[in-house]
Amino acid sequence: MSVDTTAAAAGRSPAPADTEGVVAMFRRVLEVDEVSADSDFFLLGGDSLVATRVLSAVARTYGVELTFADFLDAPTPERLAAKIAAAR
Known part of the structure; x- marks a missing residue:
């Protein structure tokens, strides 16, 4: 897992990870x-x-790049949002 700099390079902050967004x-x-x-x-x-x-x-x-293995480990919105938050 790594933090993507695309959002920062574009001059915007990544959105906060939340279950409803996922x-x-x-x-x-x-x-x-x-x-x-x-x-x-x-x-x-x-x-x-x-x-x-x-x-x-x-x-x-x-602004977070997850792997497919990360996705397999967290295939629900709630778990994926937690994984995003942890990767930040």
Whole structure:
């Protein structure tokens, strides 16, 4: 895990990691309305290719670059938000 400097280089601060932000990210990427804090990304129909879209969104939004292994370890919005916060 490493902190991405893209947001800082663009002159903006990364957003604070929060569960609701990650829930919204899952909804957008998966095109599913029924996502809660403990919804499993893969049980909602996500796969490894779509997970890379979430990881890209995490990097853009929160300034943190997580690995796919990180995502596998934290496939719910709540756990992913915690992992983002810990990486900062």
